[in-house]
Each structure stands twice: as structure tokens, then as C-alpha cells.
Amino acid sequence: MSISQSVRKALEASSWVRRMFELGLEMKKQFGDDQVFDLSLGNPVLEPPKEFHQELRRLAEAPIPGMHRYMPNAGIKETRMAVASRLARETGLSFTENEIIMASGAGGALNVIFKTILNPGEEVLVPAPFFWEYIAYAGNHGGSVRAIPTGKDFQLDLGVIEEEVTSATRAIIINSPNNPTGVVYSPEMLKSLGALLSKLSEKLNTLIYLISDEPYARIIFDGLEYPYVYPFYSPTIVATSFSKDLSLAGERIGYIAVHPDFNGKLELIEGLTYSTRVLGFVNAPAMMQRAVQASIDLNVDVGWYQTQRDRLCRSLEDMGYQFVHPQGAFYLFPKAPIADDVAFAQELISHRVLVTPGVGFGGPGHFRISYSVEERVLEGALHGLSLAARAHGLPG
Ligand SMILES: Cc1ncc(COP(=O)(O)O)c(C=O)c1O
Structure with a gap:
């Protein structure tokens, strides 16, 4: 074979x-x-957006010396600063470049996260229906995904989550707006989820991460403001990308954001940076990091x-x-x-x-x-x- x-x-x-x-x-x-x-x-x-192509042209016509070399594993500082300042503005939290790790798309980000946090045999709960690749991504790193049912209209069923979390649960992963349903979780729902996870972590005396997979966060309709999960639970890790909001799916560029108030963040960020290196990503594509920096507020x-x-x-x-x-x-x-x-x-x-x-x-x-x-x-x-x-x- x-x-x-x-x-x-x-x-x-x-x-x-x-x-x-x-x-x-x-x-x-x-x-x-x-x-x-x-x-x-x-x-x-x-x-x-046309500004993205303008920036590519600008970079090609006046290359910054060294711009094609290996970059810091977590990414280019100026790009991470641009991401952090957008997040700080939109969430009111004190994000700095230190909480941002540039990634090769949300898929790359999730692999880095799972490698960093999962011990063999630990599981990640996911409300179904869900993006099927999660199963492979967790499996790549010795963990497993366990699907749990959602409630009416594919909303989170907190009763089910409370029943299904065990001491083997390392994380729960949510995805809003959701692939495949298009459902967006409300701030009230996220607040209740955060409160439940705090209660369960205390009861089981364990750390349960909330992983929020957000590549569609800016494809949102009817004037809705995107309900971020950060305000409600500090052991939160966000995986996201520019694949959909800038239509750059083939360029493999995204980032991981760690909650600035999570008290284990220094070790976590060190781990995520190491995993980016040893998974062979080394760093997210360098030219793309610079190009999205210039388009950070575009859609x-x-x-x-x-x-x-x-x-x-x-x-x-x-x-x-x-x-x-x-x-x-x-x-x-x-x-x-x-x-x-x-x-x-x-x-x-x-x-x-x-x-x-x-x-x-x-x-x-x-x-x-x-x-x-x-x-x-x-x-x-x-x-x-x-x-x-x-x-x-x-x-x-
Ligand atoms: C829910 C979800 N998560 C992650 C990804 C991966 O996105 P990326 O292209 O940023 O790796 C996708 C892609 O379709 C997706 O639908």
C-alpha cells in the first residue's frame, strides 16, 4: 500500500x-x-476589491528589501497591528499585535489551534450541521470531533451543550455565520453560551476553549452588526480569514486572534507560534500579509x-x-x-x-x-x- x-x-x-x-x-x-x-x-x-490589486502592483513595482524572505512565525508586525487595531475598534477590547498570529487561511488557523491545544483522546464538540473538514483537522492532531444537535432553527441548544460537555472536552467550536445554514448567533445567545462554559469549566475544574470559526463574519446581511463572541468568554480563540470578505480564498491568508484578557494567553500564543512553524507553514504568505494590511477595512x-x-x-x-x-x-x-x-x-x-x-x-x-x-x-x-x-x- x-x-x-x-x-x-x-x-x-x-x-x-x-x-x-x-x-x-x-x-x-x-x-x-x-x-x-x-x-x-x-x-x-x-x-x-480593486485596492487589493493596486497594492499588489505597488509592492511589485517598489519591492521592500527582504519582503520575500522568511517572516516571523506569527507574522509581520505591521499587519498584525492593523488587524489588532480593527479588532480593538470593533470590540472595545485592548487587542495588540501580540494577540494576533497570521495564518494560512482559516483552515490553516484551525490546524494550528488544534495542534496547540489538543492532547491525545481529547475532543472538540461541534453543533451540527457543521463544516465537515473540522473532523479531519482535529484528527490531524490526535483529537476528535463530536457532533451535538442544535435546537430550533439551528440555534445553539444550551441544554444539550450542558449535557454533552465532559472532562474530555477541550473545546467547543462554533461557526457564525454558519456554513451550511447561514445562521448568525445573537449576542444574547453568545452571552448565555459564555456563562454556561464558565460554569462548566468551574464544575469540571478544566479549561474549555471556545473556538470561533469566523470566515464569514463580514458577509452579513440586513444591516446586522456582527455579534463578536469575545465580550462573553475569555478563553476564546478566533480563527478567521480574508477568503470570503476580500475573495482571496486561493491566497491562503487569515489569522488567529486570542482574547486579550485570557489569563493563559502568553503560553497559548507561544504554542500557536511554534505550531505555525512546525506544521510547515513557517509563516503565512508574506506578500499577502502586506496586501491585506492595505485592504483591512475593505469588503x-x-x-x-x-x-x-x-x-x-x-x-x-x-x-x-x-x-x-x-x-x-x-x-x-x-x-x-x-x-x-x-x-x-x-x-x-x-x-x-x-x-x-x-x-x-x-x-x-x-x-x-x-x-x-x-x-x-x-x-x-x-x-x-x-x-x-x-x-x-x-x-x-
Ligand atoms: C466554516 C468554514 N471554516 C473554515 C473554512 C476554511 O476557510 P479558509 O479558506 O479561510 O481556509 C471554510 C471554507 O469554506 C468554512 O466554510
Whole structure:
């Protein structure tokens, strides 16, 4: 066997997102690009702000000596200062560059975090449905993920969390706005969660980290202000990136922020910096660090995503689909009209529409639509979604 048993097993179980991606490529070859309506990918479709490209040009035309060398493992000081000052302004907390570690995307950040905090056999609780890669990320570092149910409208169920936290629970990971549901947790919900985790840490005499995975924090609708988790619990570690808010998913740039009031922060930050080095990231991509520094207060056009959401939600509502109205990210997670979400996704394939079955997120009976697609693709997909709804007695 040329590869390890664990990687072989993982390949055999390959994620639904991946499988749909590969199927989409095959179908596009067979039917032509414009005849396949692929809503299965979470790839930001907008271009980055023009200021980002201006900064790249500026850096290329007047290179700073040494700018392509190895950087400090935690990242370039000026970039971390820019991130910290934005966080300080938005949260009122005393963030400095010392609490920021630049990372290779939120995915890289989560691997660094898990490597740093997990002992063998420890677990990370995650409210389902959730981003499936968490399982692999925790597994990479000897830990495991345990999914727990959410309550009405995919909101956190504090009763369940209270029951499920054990002395083996090292962390709970939340993701708001959520992939796949688009749900945003309110400040009241986060406050109650913080109070519960404080109570449980004391009762079990253990440190339970709250990991907040926030790559969609700035893709948020209806004038909502992003409810940060920091005010409510100090053992908080945030993993995030510029993948979605600046449409830089391929550039692998993000950061980790440690709560400035967490009393174990010095050791934690030292650990995170070490893990960045020995996981082979060494430092987050240097040129990207400088480029995002100049774009730190910019965002892609969130209004465009909101228009896509509105178009999709109105149409699906008329067709008779049931779903929770998303307040952020660029996903919708409707109930499938039949119990078997895989079978339903396969039916949609016959209409050349690709979605991801809910099982791929620990949310069976549902399916995920990504509306980060060109308007043409969304329009084409609506036709197929309507036919599939009608086939199951919905208005369509
Ligand atoms: C919930 C969630 N977390 C993390 C990531 C990874 O993001 P990044 O591209 O910043 O690594 C994604 C990507 O889709 C995501 O949806």
C-alpha cells in the first residue's frame, strides 16, 4: 500500500463537497459549461476589491528589501497591528499585535489551534450541521470531533451543550455565520453560551476553549452588526480569514486572534507560534500579509450576496421548500422534500443541478445550496429545483 491506512480510509470516505465537485467537472465536460448549474461549491465568485490589486502592483513595482524572505512565525508586525487595531475598534477590547498570529487561511488557523491545544483522546464538540473538514483537522492532531444537535432553527441548544460537555472536552467550536445554514448567533445567545462554559469549566475544574470559526463574519446581511463572541468568554480563540470578505480564498491568508484578557494567553500564543512553524507553514504568505494590511477595512460587495440570497429565498419559498432564512455567509440549507437527501441530490443531478447533500454536514434530510455563483447559474438552477419540487407534490 503506497499510502497510510488512515489517508486511504479518508479518501474512500471523501467528502460530499469533493464528490459533487468532481461530478460537476465531468458533467460540464459532457454537457458544456453553461448547461450545468453547480451550487455545490463554497468558492467566492466576486473579484477582490480593486485596492487589493493596486497594492499588489505597488509592492511589485517598489519591492521592500527582504519582503520575500522568511517572516516571523506569527507574522509581520505591521499587519498584525492593523488587524489588532480593527479588532480593538470593533470590540472595545485592548487587542495588540501580540494577540494576533497570521495564518494560512482559516483552515490553516484551525490546524494550528488544534495542534496547540489538543492532547491525545481529547475532543472538540461541534453543533451540527457543521463544516465537515473540522473532523479531519482535529484528527490531524490526535483529537476528535463530536457532533451535538442544535435546537430550533439551528440555534445553539444550551441544554444539550450542558449535557454533552465532559472532562474530555477541550473545546467547543462554533461557526457564525454558519456554513451550511447561514445562521448568525445573537449576542444574547453568545452571552448565555459564555456563562454556561464558565460554569462548566468551574464544575469540571478544566479549561474549555471556545473556538470561533469566523470566515464569514463580514458577509452579513440586513444591516446586522456582527455579534463578536469575545465580550462573553475569555478563553476564546478566533480563527478567521480574508477568503470570503476580500475573495482571496486561493491566497491562503487569515489569522488567529486570542482574547486579550485570557489569563493563559502568553503560553497559548507561544504554542500557536511554534505550531505555525512546525506544521510547515513557517509563516503565512508574506506578500499577502502586506496586501491585506492595505485592504483591512475593505469588503467585497455584500449587497450583491444579499440580492442573490433574496432572489433564491423568494423563489424557493414560492416553490414550497422549507428553510431557515440565512442572515449571513452565502449558503441556504433547505429541507429536502423527501427524507433521503442523497437521493434528492441525485434527482437534482438529472436536472443538471448540483447541490451538496446534508449528510455531508451532519445535517441529513437537508441539502446545501451555495449562492456564490453567477446570476445565470442561479437562474438555471431554479428551473431544476422547481421541477424537483413539483415531482414531490410541492407547488414548484
Ligand atoms: C466554516 C468554514 N471554516 C473554515 C473554512 C476554511 O476557510 P479558509 O479558506 O479561510 O481556509 C471554510 C471554507 O469554506 C468554512 O466554510
